[in-house]
Amino acid sequence: MRLNEFTAVSTAKALLVPYDRRHVLTYHAWMEDPAIQEATASERLTLDEEYENQESWRASHDKLTFIICQPLVSSSESSGSTSTPIRAGEPDAPEKMVGDINLFLYPYEDDEEEDEAEPPSSAAPAFCVGEVDIMIADQQHRGRGLGRAVVQAFLQYVSRNLGGIMREYAEDKDMASPPGLKLLMAKINQGNGKSLTLFKSLGFEQEGEVNYFGEVKLVLRRLDELVAEVPEGYAELVYSRDQTQDEEQQI
Template sequence: MLINESTCVSSSRVLLVPYSRHHVPRYHEWMKDPEIQEATASEPLTLEEEYQMQQSWRQDADKLTFITCQPIPSTSTASGEADASGSSQAASSYKIKPTEDDASGRMIGDVNLFLKLEEHGSNDPELDNAPGEVVVGELELMIAEKHLQRRGFGRASLICFLNYVVTHMDQILSEYQGHTGSMKAGGPEIIAAKRLEYFVARIAASNERSVTLFKSLGFTTVSDEPNVFGELELRKYGLEDSGELQAWMKHYGIDAYRELPYN
């Protein structure tokens, strides 16, 4: 997506930046790891293919991607100065330095949203407009640096990402609807009536850490039994304002949330 091409999300726990060309070499090294390939259901790509994929993710209207980095010093050390809104003077005045604040040594992983139209039957109790097509947001989260796993970076990354998505939902859906409307008979005026019905994460049943993480944020499993791919499907309905997200930030010690220019 283009919506975040010049924006990053800064907090006391993580820095989320647009997936850019200078991130590709490190990302390519991550994706050589067989464990990461299995966890993300990914096939290894050549470096040139990885560059092409980066361009696709930045331009495709159904994909929103951030690279997760370690927090900038002004937010990780000045969080005690945060005011009631969760921001701090140091964070608000800081100017992000691309290729420095998000250098390869500061990269941790990534977080993604994939928008898609899915068919649902009238037996889905959570959907007020079923049966029919609904817009679903599939989430993917990866903390690739193994020495930084189990330290709260994944949860902080997901919470900050969801806060960004909910805050900018209208713009995100507008970009997606323009793309979808041009591809479907019926036109954008029909697709524009859609809204994001729920977030979903499909996680390997063996990946207990990720399942536990998503459940800690109110995601529930559709079934206790994995699908044919060995994945559990977890859904989150009703995340339409930032109230719940602000509560999560407070509970998990995520301060100084700010959106900053990235250029």
Template sequence: MRLNENILLLGKKVVLVPYTSEHVPRYHEWMKSEELQRLTASEPLTLEQEYSMQQSWRDDADKCTFIVLDAEKWQARLSPEESCMAGDVNLFLTDPGDPSLGEIEVMIAEPSCRGKGFGTEAVLMMMSYVTKLGLAKFEAKIGQGNEPSIRMFQKLHFEQVAVSSVFQEVTLRLTVTEQERQWLLEQTSHVEEKCYRDGLSGSH
């Protein structure tokens, strides 16, 4: 989605930046992990395929993706942005008949960044960002064995609506009522939106 290609969202624990070609080598290294392939239901890609995937993430109107950076490392500015990478958060517009519905997923790939609330803040920041674009319903599809992820989405007011024994996954859903919108605004009131390429981003 080109809409966010120059947007940087600065939170307390994480910074969300657009997925650029500079992030691909590190991302590719992560996705060699069998555990991450299983958790994300992904097939391993070649580096070349990963670069073309990054292009489609940027260009396709029905996908929005941000790379999740460790805010503490990023703000210290001691290392290139790629070394601050913690994971990613994605949104897909999955129903052409309902542009207000988005499927959201988050991956904290860097083991040292897990269990610190990075995923929670990244999902809140993504939801807050896209509700401004008119999204009002969110779905998350999570592998049945991925308890931490299921619990995280439940804490974010998602409710389980379906279980697929075929795909071994649980579908959780959140409809953003006025009350939920206010709650989301409160949870993300600290988030600053900046321009990604104006010298604020790590090594650029």
């Protein structure tokens, strides 16, 4: 999405930055790991394909992506002031990158069933579903509560910027008005006990049985309840790139 192109989210436990070309080499190295490919249901891509993916994800109106980095540490960096920009290159250097988190938007599948049961109304809003996907690629950061903290921060951002997210989605789909967010879901391999525990601890509940691909579907219908408690140190900051950095990303 373009919405978060110039936004970073800072908390006491993590920094989220928009996925840029400068991050692709590290991301590609993560995705060379067969275990990560299996966990994320991803196919191996060439480096050139990974660069193409980064560009398409930035332009996509139904995919919101952040790279997860280690938290800011200096007093000036972690001040929480929205007037203090995050300058790309140091806080999100390869050695500080940890993983990524995404929101995928889909049409709400039950819309047609509801339309059959109710008289059509041009004023009735359409709905969509958001799928949350998180990857902690750096093993030394797993099992320490980081995943839960990142999901909380990410959904806090989604909640605060839901109007803009839905407007961008609607404009791309030529919808007359932005849709509502019906629910959030996460599809997790039944053998990934840590991820299942993570999302269930945040209020996601299992819906249905394990599917053909061995995935469990967890859903959350009350985003407002989850984001009522703001993560420690939460701040949305400007993600700043200088001209030289922008030129390098185009190479």
